Amino acid sequence: MLRTTLLSLGLALLSYLGASWLTEGFQVWTAEGARRLTVIDRPMAAPAVNIAGPDVTRRRLSDWLASDGRVTIVDFIYTRCHSVCSALGSGFQQLQQAIAANPSEGVRLLSISFDPAHDDAARLRQYASQLRADPRQWRFVTVPDHAELQRLLDAFQVVVIPDGLGGYEHNAALLVVDQRGRLVRIFDYTELDAALAYALALVPRRAAG
Amino acid sequence: MKAPHFAIPSRATWLPYLGLPLLVALLLPPVRHAAESSMTAHMLVQYAGLLLAGGLLASLLPVRWQQGLQRWNELGIAGLVGSALTLAVSMVPRVLDLALLDWRVESLKLLALVLSGAALRLSWRPAGIVVQAFFLGNVLPMMGVVGTLYQDWDTRVCNAYRLDDQHDLGLALVWIALSVAIAWLLQLGLQRREPAPILPTGAPDAPAGTTETLRSTTPSAGKA
Numbered sequence: 001m002l003r004t005t006l007l008s009l010g011l012a013l014l015s016y017l018g019a020s021w022l023t024e025g026f027q028v029w030t031a032e033g034a035r036r037l038t039v040i041d042r043p044m045a046a047p048a049v050n051i052a053g054p055d056v057t058r059r060r061l062s063d064w065l066a067s068d069g070r071v072t073i074v075d076f077i078y079t080r081c082h083s084v085c086s087a088l089g090s091g092f093q094q095l096q097q098a099i100a101a102n103p104s105e106g107v108r109l110l111s112i113s114f115d116p117a118h119d120d121a122a123r124l125r126q127y128a129s130q131l132r133a134d135p136r137q138w139r140f141v142t143v144p145d146h147a148e149l150q151r152l153l154d155a156f157q158v159v160v161i162p163d164g165l166g167g168y169e170h171n172a173a174l175l176v177v178d179q180r181g182r183l184v185r186i187f188d189y190t191e192l193d194a195a196l197a198y199a200l201a202l203v204p205r206r207a208a209g
Numbered sequence: 210m211k212a213p214h215f216a217i218p219s220r221a222t223w224l225p226y227l228g229l230p231l232l233v234a235l236l237l238p239p240v241r242h243a244a245e246s247s248m249t250a251h252m253l254v255q256y257a258g259l260l261l262a263g264g265l266l267a268s269l270l271p272v273r274w275q276q277g278l279q280r281w282n283e284l285g286i287a288g289l290v291g292s293a294l295t296l297a298v299s300m301v302p303r304v305l306d307l308a309l310l311d312w313r314v315e316s317l318k319l320l321a322l323v324l325s326g327a328a329l330r331l332s333w334r335p336a337g338i339v340v341q342a343f344f345l346g347n348v349l350p351m352m353g354v355v356g357t358l359y360q361d362w363d364t365r366v367c368n369a370y371r372l373d374d375q376h377d378l379g380l381a382l383v384w385i386a387l388s389v390a391i392a393w394l395l396q397l398g399l400q401r402r403e404p405a406p407i408l409p410t411g412a413p414d415a416p417a418g419t420t421e422t423l424r425s426t427t428p429s430a431g432k433a
Contacts, residue, residue, distance in 0.1 A: 031306035
């Protein structure tokens with residue numbers, strides 16, 4: 001029985017080590033949880049992919065994000081979406097109102113479409129006006145080149161899968177990107193207040209007066 | 210090579226030979242990708258197929274090997290502990306996602322499931338009712354809970370799989386857990402009518418824990 005006990009304990013230890021490795025020390029059970037944890041530990045620089053959208057012509061995403069000293073809250077969308085993206089859209093509307101109430105606070109919004117085949121600049125402009133987006137706070141872009149788009153999705157671990165109805169399912173979230181263009185934190189798309197508070201906390205306090 | 214002897218008599222002696230073709234088929238990239246394209250197929254086709262292939266292959270092991278393994282696996286305890294833990298780890302949602310992206314996780318997953326199938330096959334009969342009940346008492350409620358969670362969550366637990374797929378799998382896991390429990394209880398009821406020993410390992414007269422009979426032919430001095 002000793003050998004059986006030893007082998008059982010060995011297998012239990014092996015499983016424990018394996019499970020611990022797979023769950024980052026029993027902290028996360030899903031890939032989404034792991035993605036969010038990874039970003040906290042190691043901020044992810046936005047890749048230098050070319051973006052295009054209304055009033056944003058062919059610029060590198062990394063440059064755009066690091067261009068004006070503001071923190072950016074990013075979401076990934078496609079304009080034909082009627083489920084989770086609508087929630088993201090109204091969430092971003094609320095964020096826009098909160099930001100507009102105090103424009104000096106140094107936070108802006110960016111919606112990136114992962115469906116460049118449908119979402120060209122004209123379509124994005126229409127979508128933006130539909131959502132009453134104010135371009136001072138909220139921009140819409142896509143990544144026209146498919147290889148570059150995939151590079152961006154891989155870097156930010158955005159997984160887009162066909163939903164079987166001609167649309168997509170994707171791990172929608174609020175991505176906070178700091179002034180240097182690094183993805184530093186990911187929030188649930190329902191956690192608007194937390195995401196905004198976190199973004200605001202990244203903004204350096206200006207000397208009063 | 211002469212015809213091998215089987216420790217576990219099987220009504221259809223050709224059946225175990227399907228283990229290798231089944232395993233090869235499951236590992237073929239097109240089949241593997243097809244099975245992993247849906248969360249439900251990933252668990253119910255691939256996982257189940259790998260367990261089955263492992264089990265079939267294990268019954269082809271020569272008797273001497275099986276007996277040798279038995280010394281490390283009295284009452285099937287080590288095998289059942291190992292497969293219960295493997296099943297638990299394999300049901301972690303992140304494993305399903307990672308297996309698609311990371312070849313190390315994928316290889317370990319495939320290997321662990323084949324070995325678990327083999328371990329189940331080699332351990333099930335030696336385990337007897339008590340150890341079997343303990344194993345099922347852990348694995349089936351776990352499956353039921355995982356299945357219920359998969360159904361109830363309106364958030365996707367796997368980034369690579371759709372929500373409706375997750376709900377289907379959840380429902381299926383609950384049904385499988387229930388069916389296995391009922392099937393086990395039924396066969397238990399049938400078995401009880403026959404004079405089957407409750408712990409069918411080793412010599413029938415030997416008290417539990419003294420199953421050295423496989424190794425020593427001379428009876429050791431019986432000091433109680």
